[in-house]
Amino acid sequence: MSVYRAPMKEITFILDNLIDYPSHCEMPGFEDASSEMVEAILPEAAKFFEEIVAPTNWPANTQPAYLQDERVITSPALDGVYQQMVEAGWCSISGAQQYGGAGFPNVVDLVVQEMLQSANLGFSLLPMLTRGVIHALSLYGSDQQKDSYLPNLISGVWSGTMNLTEPQAGSDLSAVKTKAVPSGDHYLVSGQKIYITWGDHEQAENVIHLVLARLPDAPQGNQGISLFLVPKYLINADGSLGARNDVKAVGVEHKLGIHSSPTCTMAFGDNGGAVGYLVGPLNQGLKCMFSMMNNARLAVGHQGVSVSERAYQQALAYSSERVQGKVQGIEGRAPIIHHPDVKRMLMQMSALTEGGRAMSFYTIAAEDRSLHHSDPEVQVQNAQLVEIMTPLVKGWCTEASMEVTSLGVQVHGGMGFVEETGAAQHMRDARILPIYEGTNGIQALDFIGRKCLRDGGEGVKTLITVMQETLSIVTARQTDELVFLANSLENAISQCQDALDYVLATPEQASTVAYNFMMLFGNSLSYWLLARLAIAAQDKIDQGSDDNFYWCKISSAKFFASQILVRNGAYTAAITDASIITGEQIDKQLVQPGA
Numbered sequence: 001m002s003v004y005r006a007p008m009k010e011i012t013f014i015l016d017n018l019i020d021y022p023s024h025c026e027m028p029g030f031e032d033a034s035s036e037m038v039e040a041i042l043p044e045a046a047k048f049f050e051e052i053v054a055p056t057n058w059p060a061n062t063q064p065a066y067l068q069d070e071r072v073i074t075s076p077a078l079d080g081v082y083q084q085m086v087e088a089g090w091c092s093i094s095g096a097q098q099y100g101g102a103g104f105p106n107v108v109d110l111v112v113q114e115m116l117q118s119a120n121l122g123f124s125l126l127p128m129l130t131r132g133v134i135h136a137l138s139l140y141g142s143d144q145q146k147d148s149y150l151p152n153l154i155s156g157v158w159s160g161t162m163n164l165t166e167p168q169a170g171s172d173l174s175a176v177k178t179k180a181v182p183s184g185d186h187y188l189v190s191g192q193k194i195y196i197t198w199g200d201h202e203q204a205e206n207v208i209h210l211v212l213a214r215l216p217d218a219p220q221g222n223q224g225i226s227l228f229l230v231p232k233y234l235i236n237a238d239g240s241l242g243a244r245n246d247v248k249a250v251g252v253e254h255k256l257g258i259h260s261s262p263t264c265t266m267a268f269g270d271n272g273g274a275v276g277y278l279v280g281p282l283n284q285g286l287k288c289m290f291s292m293m294n295n296a297r298l299a300v301g302h303q304g305v306s307v308s309e310r311a312y313q314q315a316l317a318y319s320s321e322r323v324q325g326k327v328q329g330i331e332g333r334a335p336i337i338h339h340p341d342v343k344r345m346l347m348q349m350s351a352l353t354e355g356g357r358a359m360s361f362y363t364i365a366a367e368d369r370s371l372h373h374s375d376p377e378v379q380v381q382n383a384q385l386v387e388i389m390t391p392l393v394k395g396w397c398t399e400a401s402m403e404v405t406s407l408g409v410q411v412h413g414g415m416g417f418v419e420e421t422g423a424a425q426h427m428r429d430a431r432i433l434p435i436y437e438g439t440n441g442i443q444a445l446d447f448i449g450r451k452c453l454r455d456g457g458e459g460v461k462t463l464i465t466v467m468q469e470t471l472s473i474v475t476a477r478q479t480d481e482l483v484f485l486a487n488s489l490e491n492a493i494s495q496c497q498d499a500l501d502y503v504l505a506t507p508e509q510a511s512t513v514a515y516n517f518m519m520l521f522g523n524s525l526s527y528w529l530l531a532r533l534a535i536a537a538q539d540k541i542d543q544g545s546d547d548n549f550y551w552c553k554i555s556s557a558k559f560f561a562s563q564i565l566v567r568n569g570a571y572t573a574a575i576t577d578a579s580i581i582t583g584e585q586i587d588k589q590l591v592q593p594g595a
């Protein structure tokens, strides 16, 4: 099985040059998160995830979770690992200090999350869902709920889940049927939820479910949905664990990937009703849940980056060892890494991964500024930026992860298709990413509809303007090595502008062109950020550095420009020629008579 090494140099370069971490940590609230502190803790994190968590990836994949006597049994490979992670404080790094967290910026937490996700994607979902619950409770919970639940959720002693989906309510949550009936100071919740990630397990002492449900007299549709907190074990007045609540897992799915994560069917209220507490205003549950989902969507986007990184590391190692064929200049049979087509695949894997990582870190840094910047106006601008970027990070990075992990299999040849190298596991694990937390089809509609058309394209124009600012910088420099940046960035900007003009002029086409529109912007923004990193690398070279790492940054951007950004032409053409999809003939071809 492949080893995993945290890409610390790459991440540090992003923190220094894209985020400007020394300034970032000067924002109010980050007093204890200085650059020196971060430099001290990240190598410790790398050691933990490389040595303790990464080796669990394969055995946990081969021993999926199962249900036994109403208990969810997770892989023995994970036993004790979660507890070590909690004790080391890796779950609570960005948690509010008021509730026992370390209070680090989200960008630092993202570094830790990437290591965890690369080390074991299915396992990483356990703290990820908990963070979503923390986020929702921090925004909408009462003071008493925050005091009772946040300390143990932030430390990781308790975990959290998100219960939206029901058999008839997937992408369309307006069909949620789970009921909540008022009963004294609480509600009695009953109904069935499906596909609930880490819905039940014994890694944490308690599981705190956030559940979407309706009151009996609630309006139909989205307006009548409220959010409830339903603990697995009720909490006594002194904070200790009390009686078992009326909620349990009644099934654990058999699935394509992420086998270490139990995906549960949850039954609420089979014995009279699970005790639940309202979170946020009545009938505003979807709004509250979306605050949690937006957070989770960014996390899922980065899962795409992380699984891509792991697949790339594995493919790179394999291609240096596997010997096949001859290559001019190499004596005897050559390691396959010397074949141009294998180089193409490896570079494609690394360029897509680096582009996604840059976009994800850029967005999370904006999230930090939206919460901590001293200027309220800057906070608002950054909150808007996060809104626009969220579907791109989720959609583009996870689409890229399917390509990267599939290339990882291809680099291995037949050894990729059989299970024993683990390359296939990365591909199977990545396949969920475009599906959950809102399918990528829904992300595309969100980007084009809510994030673009709703404000007449103003927010998206801001993104185009910031790309133009980089173009001015690079055009002014015209260093030999960076000349390519100017041309390709200029092209990408005009393609984005053309697509935006087209969509604004033909809003009735929006849902038809949404996917290609999302991919065009994801591609262009990833490239723009890689270009910024290439400029920073050139600066280091100009200052006299001969570190090959900086040349690698420039060649990644060049490779992206020449081999990936060129897809923009196809996205743009597909957008302006999309009427074929809405034509009558396609309906005749696809839709059965009477359907």
Ligand SMILES: Cc1cc2nc3c(=O)[nH]c(=O)nc-3n(C[C@H](O)[C@H](O)[C@H](O)COP(=O)(O)OP(=O)(O)OC[C@H]3O[C@@H](n4cnc5c(N)ncnc54)[C@H](O)[C@@H]3O)c2cc1C
Residues within 6 Å of the ligand: 162, 163, 164, 165, 169, 170, 171, 172, 194, 195, 196, 197, 198, 255, 263, 432, 435, 436, 437, 438, 439, 440, 441, 442, 445
């Ligand atoms: C492993 C796993 C873990 C999960 N974890 C959780 C969890 O923890 N909590 C939870 O609540 N849920 C969870 N889910 C559920 C997940 O979020 C849903 O599967 C997802 O939202 C899609 O819903 P669906 O499966 O019903 O697909 P559907 O909604 O039936 O969608 C099927 C297809 O139709 C498309 N489609 C649907 N509506 C539209 C539309 N309006 N416009 C365009 N296209 C559309 C979709 O994009 C998709 O391609 C999980 C699912 C899985 C498989």
